[in-house]
Amino acid sequence: xxxxxxxxxxxxxxxxxxxxxxxxxxxxxxxxxxxxxxxxxxxxxxxxxxxxxxxxxxxxxxxxxxxxxxxxxxxxxxxxxxxxxxxxxxxxxxxxxxxxxxxxxxxxxxxxxxxxxxxxxxxxxxxxxxxxxxxxxxxxxxxxxxxxxxxxxxxxxxxxxxxxxxxxxxxxxxxxxxxxxxxxxxxxxxx
Amino acid sequence: xxxxxxxxxxxxxxxxxxxxxxxxxxxxxxxxxxxxxxxxxxxxxxxxxxxxxxxxxxxxxxxxxxxxxxxxxxxxxxxxxxxxxxxxxxxxxxxxxxxxxxxxxxxxxxxxxxxxxxxxxxxxxxxxxxxxxxxxxxxxxxxxxxxxxxxxxxxxxxxxxxxxxxxxxxxxxxxxxxxxx
Numbered sequence: 001x002x003x004x005x006x007x008x009x010x011x012x013x014x015x016x017x018x019x020x021x022x023x024x025x026x027x028x029x030x031x032x033x034x035x036x037x038x039x040x041x042x043x044x045x046x047x048x049x050x051x052x053x054x055x056x057x058x059x060x061x062x063x064x065x066x067x068x069x070x071x072x073x074x075x076x077x078x079x080x081x082x083x084x085x086x087x088x089x090x091x092x093x094x095x096x097x098x099x100x101x102x103x104x105x106x107x108x109x110x111x112x113x114x115x116x117x118x119x120x121x122x123x124x125x126x127x128x129x130x131x132x133x134x135x136x137x138x139x140x141x142x143x144x145x146x147x148x149x150x151x152x153x154x155x156x157x158x159x160x161x162x163x164x165x166x167x168x169x170x171x172x173x174x175x176x177x178x179x180x181x182x183x184x185x186x187x188x189x190x191x
Numbered sequence: 192x193x194x195x196x197x198x199x200x201x202x203x204x205x206x207x208x209x210x211x212x213x214x215x216x217x218x219x220x221x222x223x224x225x226x227x228x229x230x231x232x233x234x235x236x237x238x239x240x241x242x243x244x245x246x247x248x249x250x251x252x253x254x255x256x257x258x259x260x261x262x263x264x265x266x267x268x269x270x271x272x273x274x275x276x277x278x279x280x281x282x283x284x285x286x287x288x289x290x291x292x293x294x295x296x297x298x299x300x301x302x303x304x305x306x307x308x309x310x311x312x313x314x315x316x317x318x319x320x321x322x323x324x325x326x327x328x329x330x331x332x333x334x335x336x337x338x339x340x341x342x343x344x345x346x347x348x349x350x351x352x353x354x355x356x357x358x359x360x361x362x363x364x365x366x367x368x369x370x371x372x
Contacts, residue, residue, distance in 0.1 A: 007360045012334065019363050021370035025316050027336050030309025031230055037240075038226075042218045045247045046211065052248060 197263040225271045231332040232275040234297045236306045242278050246271045261346050268347045294321050319369040331362040
């Protein structure tokens with residue numbers, strides 16, 4: 001290392017030797033402050049502390065509520081919970097409801113239909129023939145199809161059909177299947 | 192006014208009913224020292240006024256957690272130095288053209304500053320100091336004008352004593368060269 005780069009011992013107190021021009025300038029303070037500045041400074045600081053405290057308490061509450069790190073996960077959690085509730089309670093669409101109706105054997109309407117069949121108010125065999133489109137002109141000799149005969153016969157009956165049954169959207173396959181499932185009826189066998 | 196030691200003032204501060212009173216005493220004890228330290232860094236009085244207030248507000252907010260591992264005044268000086276450096280950084284970020292524009296601006300402001308009452312040679316010295324890198328400038332001010340010990344400076348600036356001695360030595364040489372020219 002070169003000698004000139006070495007720091008002389010105690011050079012801070014030997015500036016007259018190492019920096020005579022700097023040494024000749026007295027290190028007086030060339031700066032000033034407004035009159036009474038230091039008298040009023042403590043009060044200014046105290047006021048600012050009070051103002052900052054009030055600001056911080058409001059800002060802290062605001063920051064907590066609107067901190068993206070908090071509200072984004074919270075919002076996402078709420079959406080997930082709502083979605084899960086929606087899924088699990090099985091809120092059905094109209095078609096879902098209709099399907100639920102058709103698949104539910106315990107509905108009041110089906111029970112009523114059962115009772116009509118049991119009481120003989122509805123002829124299962126006629127219903128089945130009607131729905132399956134059986135054309136049996138030989139039966140009545142009038143040239144009327146068996147279907148028309150069956151419909152006429154059905155119209156003569158004193159079946160009271162509830163409004164809900166009238167509006168019931170039951171497919172033909174459903175009825176056929178129902179009848180087939182309940183084929184222990186003696187009337188069906190006899191006919 | 193009765194002079195309390197830092198330990199006594201801090202004990203007083205920790206009793207919650209005396210917080211404001213004790214802090215007021217701390218401010219009165221250190222306000223001039225801290226203000227001039229800041230003023231020599233930021234030069235302008237209005238800027239120094241802002242920074243000194245921010246320094247004491249920061250001290251108030253953090254005084255509960257002050258563990259007295261170091262002396263109170265070195266802790267306060269550290270806050271003041273960091274606040275001054277941050278202030279200049281913010282000022283620097285506003286300049287698009289040149290990194291050194293802040294120092295040039297500070298130099299220019301000295302000439303018209305109503306609160307600068309130094310003579311021509313004092314002005315020359317201040318402008319020479321402003322040519323130093325920021326940290327070197329702070330080291331020079333703390334040693335030359337404030338007479339702070341290297342050991343305390345090491346705590347305030349988080350730099351080794353050896354590095355500080357070297358920094359001051361280089362600063363003195365640079366300034367001497369400018370004053371000689």
